[in-house]
Amino acid sequence: MINYDYVALNDPVSQQLQQDIMRIAPSEATTLITGETGTGKEVIARAIHQHSRRSNKPFLAVNCGALTESLAESELFGHEKGAFTGATDSHQGWFEAANGGTLLLDEVGELSRHLQVKLLRVLQQREVIRVGSHRAIPIDVRVIAATHVELTQAIHARRFREDLYYRLNVTAINLQPLRNRQQDILVLAHHFLTHYANERKKPELRFTPEALDTLTTYSWPGNIRELDNAIHRAVLHSQGTAITPELLSLNSLTSSHEIKASSELTTFIHEQLRRGEPQLYQRTLEALISRAFELTGQNQSQAAAMLGISRHTLRTQLSHLGLIKSRKKISTLGDFEVERHKGYRERELRIGYQKFGNLGVLKAQRYLEQQFQPLGINVLWSEYPAGPQLLQALSQGEIDFGTTGEVPPIFGQSSNHQLRYIAWEPAAPSSVALMVPQDSSIRTLDDLRGKRIAVNKGSNVHYLLLQLLDEVGISLTDIRLIYTPAKYPLTQSDTLSADAWMMWDPLLSHAELDGQLRRIENGEGRVNNHQFYLSNQNVIDEFADIFPALIDALRVTGEYIDTHRYHAAQLLSKELAINSTALEAALSRRSHQTQLMNSRILREQQIIADRFYALGLLPRPINVRQAVWNSD
Template sequence: MTSPLLTLPNPGALAMTVRAKAVVFEDERSRVLLDRIRQLAPSDATLLVTGETGTGKEIVARHIHEMSHRARRPFVAVNCGAWSESLVESELFGHEKGAFTGATTAKAGWFESADGGTLFLDEVGDLPLQLQVKLLRVLQEREVVRLGSRQPIPIDVRLIAATNVDLEAAVAARRFREDLFYRLNVATVALLPLRERPGDIQPLARYFLSVHAGRVGVAAPEITREATERLLEHPWPGNIRELENAIHHAFLVCKGHRITPADLRLTALQPKAGSVPPPPSGRAVAEPPIAQLESALLALFEQNRPDLHEHIEEVLMRTAYRYCNRNQLQTARLLGISRNIVRARLIQFGELAGSPRARSGGGADAPESGPISSGPCRGEGVEGEDDEEGRRGGAPRAVRAVRIGCSKFGLLMMLVKLKGSLDRAMAERGVKVAWCEFPGGTQLVEALRASEVDLGLVGEGPPILALSAHAPIVYLAAEPPAPEGEAIIVHKDSPIRSVADLKGKTVALNRGSNVDYLLMRALEEANVRYEDVNLSFIPPSGARAAFESREVDAWAIWNPVLSSVKDATGARVLRDGKGLAMNTAFYVGARGFADENPELVQVFLSEVKAVGHWANEHTAEAAELLASHHGMAKPALCAALQRRKFGMKALDAELVASQQEVADTFLKLRLIPRAIRVAEAQWAPPGGYARSA
């Protein structure tokens, strides 16, 4: 059976974390470790997880929890080294109102929060000695006493502790209590450093490369044989998180879609000879980068200097720009922001000449309210003018373009892109099309919100998320509903027989997408609460790997991936959208672009509509065209096309009502922060232009 790939929940949101974000078990020594984990997981014994920083201790702890009988109960992770001595006691054990200055209300501690589940105490060796005594008592008595109270509170918690220091040496140095050590050391899981499990290096490198490529909507580059050899030779003193940083850097700077040894930028540091007990302060001598950043910020706060935020942003922007060899696009990717923002800040801070408001002609970084927006796409297409030209102070070359967002797994927009008819129609008007490919609709509307694309096609959920965040997007038109084109699937031999069986199980899906709404409705129909299902938010490409390796129990997905996976694996449909969700695809656009360029919107809708009619009449040809791009089997694509007939239409009262129902459901489940009125986002073309739909 394929070894699992374990990740932290939503690793994409942890861009600044110092933790390892993934662990694999391909190396023979890792497989032995996995067997031990599986052996220990079902028990309630206290576990001590040891290993160097960055080896994935929290991920392993989560996996142990998920394989135990406590899997449906809370998993609470606490870094003991992240709290000051004055706060850690209150955080761990809780406090009553008035227990100390500022305690205006009673508060439960982490032990109470984890009741019935698992509490993970990371860097337990950093706990002050006086708190070690209290922790020992909690483990012995199975109860906590809040600060300011004398009333014990019974708890049922499995404790998993972790450390990157030698606790036995710390005991000998009287920095760690011997009795607590024995209490924690009931069963141990020792994570090897990455250099001692080389068989894990390549799978991890490929995973991190796919993650970073997926974030910007491009295909992962190739790692050359020489670069692979360099990865295998490196001692990895920073372990998995150092490997991710090296791969991320290589992805940003590689050329020709190939990663070479020169792209890796590996450190010359060597692994420590052995673990060293913490100094008397309980802190490691060398602070991790985030801790150093926090220390620097605290020092700046003490100075009480004016315009501090602007000063910090300037330092950040200048440093990132120079780190990326003065390349605006790579700087935007590194910081996770749009290139428009990067350029505006660089001009503001004097790194580039010119003013974004002074330029004319709709250049690549024209403000979003300009007539033709042609800024960067996170994907293929127009990447903008050369940074060197900007540094010389010359005006950038004006490129009139319309940026079209598409999903790799969106059938119609991919056909439009592959046939090239829209490109030709726009070219006749002196406009270039920049195609921007995204993992799914959620990522596409985020790009719309950030003014990185102008037009696109998405499912039911993404526009609701964007509108709730005050994004200036509008509905332009819609495709007919296709409720059977989305479904919740399980493995063909899965014991899960109904949606009700999903309670406590893990379901993969793209957050905020059309299938997110399908899952909500299906769970409601089965009288299962949304929060009673473990959700793993993964874009389709990563979710397929997780499903096929059985890291998730079920997957909510849409065509053509749905048909492809069913054909390839024999997956069973647990519930499709029939009678639950319309599964309507909506054409959306940036409001400013649509209002100021109605002619281009009309061209876009007309050409897409024409390709849809062609696909309805030439299913086999359309499937063959898509197969060359997707790498999927032609029969699966034929099946997906036959199940969904295209036919663009204007938004009517029924479609607006269906979208309003999605919005109201999201609000009810607190997935959006405020109520929205979908009707207010319906685009009305200026006089003289009629909708092509």
């Protein structure tokens, strides 16, 4: 195991990694570590824990890919005596065992969708409910997730929930394979040699020049783990004082064959993409699954091992292909299927939120749960980083109700989504702004010509950017738009990829307080930046009896925020991992008084919609009035 405090890695990639560890460790933010198998994801997780305030508390790691489907929920969240056959005693799960410390969810991409829902709830509510119990147990655990799976592809294939991805990906570390960190290979090789030579009482062992050459030219498909094992094996088999290429037992022919095969596969895929083969991703996936299933004689475990995926993931794909019988379903929500499971309730109100503002405080206070529980309604919360992602979830039926700024609903309507405006909150033009680094040469809007500007596509700041450019006669072709999710603090790669950032609260206030960025212009006199609450008609019909109560709950919360901003900021600070002073400043920039829709607000929304259509950013004109909830 590498200790990043004592191994001085030379490669610039690794030196940046060490800086990222020291930056991320002191925070409480959930962290997602990605990288190929063997790159040292658990080592990084331990390093983060060791440099955090939780270092004297437990660090536990659970391999999600090794959990059996039948016992996974019990393993993670615990169970009560008698909850199922064989449950002779109560048992705490991994989350309870790690209380106060850090829990690494290794290979989180292998969790079933049923468990992904359960995990999302635990991360949002900060509590677990054991199998066989209805009592919520509070937990204080920092979660680090790790995976070798490309989760964005898994989301596209409907194997991983997008809302869980954003909940895990608050801060992220991507580990580069060893072949991309050439300057580290010999440093690590000497580190492992010293460790194992001392362990076997062979301190005189040294690499021959030929062995060093072999180490640096090998492709290391197994990454650091393979290097570790190769050195360990060489030390065990050594007879003299020299570690030779033969002792390393690295099959260069096999490695060359693997590289050739990889190159041929890459060439084939490139050719298929160039030819514009329709539905290439789905066809390739189906071919891989069906051929592996056939070659293994329909043995699911062997087929999953052949493909390098979990048995559950394989079963899901086989079910979609009709090669095995699918699980019984009780309903379909957009493109997402809901499986029958213990404790499912017919009346579930699923709310999408962004942690900040009325819904963030409402969730933290658990006011809705108390109000709706007597009515038999279970409130489920799903977090999203910004309005466009939330609108996507609303359109796909993943949530029933949510809040965004002015622009995302317009893009939603233009995509034929039958959303409904429910209510709005007053304008906050100062809560959106154009930001640049302190040492940037950009001083005025005129300096933006030819610059790279990071913006969340379809967001409120997207509209502000159009207004700013229009003021100085700069068109969209005169700049380079970098479409990216909102984030802060910025990493080194962020500052290299863009020259300016369109930001909104609370990240905007956080950035201004930190002093890393400075404001060029904000939305004053340019945009309104109202906040809207949205749903769709079939949800409104189902929950007609409680929507008035929901609006009242938002009004009560808004009054609380406006009259107790300090306390509201303290309430949000831990969840957002943002200084409460910055949050208080962000809350003070708008009134949080929730109000029903009126004609003036609709006219202002229509002006924005017409502007986007005129610029060619919407595929068709829309009529905002057609998307308003009639509360009578």
